[in-house]
Amino acid sequence: MTRKREKIVIALPKGRILKEVMPVVRRAGIEPEPAFDDEGARQLRFSTNHPGIDIIRVRSFDAATFVAFGAAHIGVVGADVLMEFDYPEIYAPLDLKIGYCRMAVAEPEEMVGNDDPERWSHVRVATKYPNITQRHFARRGVQAECIKLSGAMELAPNLGLCRRIVDLVSSGKTLRANGLVEIEQIAEITSRLAVNRAAWKTRPDEIGELIQNFRDAMLSKQAGPPAREPVS
């Protein structure tokens, strides 16, 4: 086909995960333009060493949204976000095995011990993940009233907003510093390579090759750069 094809857009999450993702992206043979590593740059879309591939840098929840609507073709999305929204248009064919953490229920230290979960019929929980939280508690017959927060969940129990929180826990330091204890694990979380369904179906060769490059990059974690030719 002679028609000019759209560039492939890869959505990467800002922040903590980005540092872990970039080595994988580079091993997959994709090198963003220098402005990408410039913290002060206002640019949001970056070209790469491949003329047909661009990278965008967005918030981690938004990476999933961009991929779900096909605005980005591929993205790196935490399993937490995929679980929360369960987008039917996203495929997650590859576990990148980075950004390890767990989603857990936590409560104030002094509550542990005299709290019997068997007796709950209703809990109030502060969380960034109302869907996951509701599903988790509903499975054991408990109705969860969720208070949606965007961050600093750990403050909520101390200030009397609610008694429990559901959040991502990696080292557990933040919980401890706020007098909270992890009482239950909901899921283990890693980052996934997310692919838009229609993009995969309509450009199977290019997308398939990119996924394979990422897969090889995972396998060659300690080894040098992969030998694959760039996607044209």
Added chain:
Amino acid sequence: MSEYSDKALLPAGMCDVLPPDAEIEAKATESLVEAFSRHGYERVKPPLIEFEESLLAGSSSAMAEHTFRLMDPISQRMMGVRPDMTLQVARIATTRLKNEPRPLRLCYGGQILRVRGTQLRPERQFGQVGAELIGSAEPAADAEVVRLAVESMQFLGIDNISVDLALPTLVPAITQAHGVADEVSALLREALNRKDAAAVEALSGKLGKDLANMFTTLLAAAGPAEATLGILEKLDLPEAAAAERAQLVSVVEIIRRGAPSLTLTIDPVESRGFEYHTGVTFSFFAEGVRGELGSGGRYLAGANNGEKEEPATGMTLFMDTVLRAIPASVPAKRLFLPFGTAIEKGRSLRDQGWITVEGLDSGEDAGEGARHLGCSHLLTNGEIREI
């Protein structure tokens, strides 16, 4: 809120389709139905509303949550507004048209209504145009339906179509042969539908290593048809699953014979949206267009009304998405006829293919009137002049 905005606001997922889109949609619908009828598919028109118990019986119960319901004041029975037309057409084929010779080819076009829009399709009302081929289990029937969909969409000027074939019966055939517990199968289905390789791996404890490996291979096999078939053919499948695979191979072969350069992919593990299907299914995409243009596949007609079940296959195109894929058309030329132009003159210009707009006011300047009404041409002194 002003009175205007009060009146203009529509319920979520509903919209007024304005010029020129309403005309484009109507023409596209008619072109598709015409393309189907050229292949011998005859049009049927089921009603908007049916009794709930026949609309949602048997295999169509998957659509229950999408259905608007209302009470029939006459019969005092519950009715449902159709959320999909395929099963209505299958009902017609297996009841009123059950004595027609088989295979029976039917087509349809109409509006459907759903309780909730989806993320990609917030519309609650949209048009469906489709064709059903009832009474043949041959792979040639599946291939005919795929070719029909592709050719009719190409007829509309959509040139970058790709077809994804799936086999929603393959995974259940494997899990049943290996005696996998129902709740594990359900988790597996969910993981495979999301193409979540990590979640499939996490099930290896319950599935056994060999079986988990097989599903991981199947998941990774999704891609260009020939490559996927190469992988599928090497797998050691239980008998029922091998039969499904053989059917898929023949369908691909026949499609390829007619369309060697079509973008054809296979997804051996997809089952979302194919709740009542029993064999090879298809989804149609166009590059750069969000969502599916249509979908379809093999099913059993009559399974929902107690009649004899018949093998059937068919497809439905979703007009909201199809319209997004149609290349923008050139706005039609409109010719302004100043007040007093002879009626015969206008008639003969329309016969030549012009769209004419007549001036109604004797006092107005013809050029002004033409511009005011967005006409591209003007008739002055019997001559057609471009504006």
